[in-house]
Amino acid sequence: MAERIHGIEPGKQPSAREHLALALGHSPPSTQTLEHHRREHRVAILQPFTPIHTRHAEVARFKNVLAKIAALTSLAGGIGDRMVRNMGTLGGSLAHNDPVADYPAAVLGLNATVNTNKRKIAADDFFQGMFETALQTGEIIVSVSFPVPKRAAYIKFKNPTSRYAIVGVLAAETGNGVRVAVTGAASSVFRVPEMEKALAAKWSPDSVAGISVPAGTLNSDLHASAEYRSHLITVMARRAVEAAK
Numbered sequence: 001m002a003e004r005i006h007g008i009e010p011g012k013q014p015s016a017r018e019h020l021a022l023a024l025g026h027s028p029p030s031t032q033t034l035e036h037h038r039r040e041h042r043v044a045i046l047q048p049f050t051p052i053h054t055r056h057a058e059v060a061r062f063k064n065v066l067a068k069i070a071a072l073t074s075l076a077g078g079i080g081d082r083m084v085r086n087m088g089t090l091g092g093s094l095a096h097n098d099p100v101a102d103y104p105a106a107v108l109g110l111n112a113t114v115n116t117n118k119r120k121i122a123a124d125d126f127f128q129g130m131f132e133t134a135l136q137t138g139e140i141i142v143s144v145s146f147p148v149p150k151r152a153a154y155i156k157f158k159n160p161t162s163r164y165a166i167v168g169v170l171a172a173e174t175g176n177g178v179r180v181a182v183t184g185a186a187s188s189v190f191r192v193p194e195m196e197k198a199l200a201a202k203w204s205p206d207s208v209a210g211i212s213v214p215a216g217t218l219n220s221d222l223h224a225s226a227e228y229r230s231h232l233i234t235v236m237a238r239r240a241v242e243a244a245k
């Protein structure tokens, strides 16, 4: 499915909630859609208005618009190989909700909103289990709104062949608190409240170094045992916190 991204820059008002919306579709959004974004998210539209596709390679390349969410561009740049990045899309990845995919960690960790042709779905409600989402039959993702975090980074321990996440962790300090989202380790992306609490008290790699997710809740397969995944979650979380200066 071909998709496009529309760069929308955060507004200048001190009270503005900073958002970047990745709008998917074959053509640029209508004036009404842009006006709706401006009103709702109090965002200014980047000029000149430049739509690009939201294939992974293009999200990775669109660094100037997404500079405030470097965690997102670096995540997109680390998906698969060059061919996969030039074919795979943000909407397809989210709708598929592969337990080892990277984008679910960005959406959950950055507290994004998935906007469909029918409604807005908060990240915490979107991912519902292995290959399962809140999308209903005929419901299409038309855009994803990412609030700009104070700091965020995504680090993954990748499968050397496919580059899917054996474990990937996105750690973010957002306007609504700290979020830690883990992909690759269980049947679906999940948050780690204990790490979030510790990081809210003190943003330091040491804050998460002693916190682990029990192996009993994690996947075990030929790539990694549940115990190894548990260990990797702590290590990747530490590195993500370190990287998110």
Ligand SMILES: Cc1cc2nc3c(=O)[nH]c(=O)nc-3n(C[C@H](O)[C@H](O)[C@H](O)COP(=O)(O)OP(=O)(O)OC[C@H]3O[C@@H](n4cnc5c(N)ncnc54)[C@H](O)[C@@H]3O)c2cc1C
Pocket: 001, 024, 056, 078, 079, 080, 081, 084, 087, 088, 089, 090, 091, 092, 093, 095, 096, 100, 101, 102, 103, 135, 139, 140, 141, 142, 162, 163, 164, 165
């Ligand atoms: C070899 C290989 C390596 C890969 N490595 C990685 C990796 O490292 N990390 C990673 O995250 N992913 C990886 N992927 C997955 C890849 O990046 C794609 O995102 C994934 O295959 C889905 O393909 P697609 O984006 O073209 O979506 P499609 O195949 O077009 O769609 C997938 C599903 O979503 C539905 N859909 C598509 N768009 C929408 C929309 N806007 N709204 C509602 N439903 C929609 C489709 O109907 C379909 O059911 C890899 C894939 C391959 C083949």
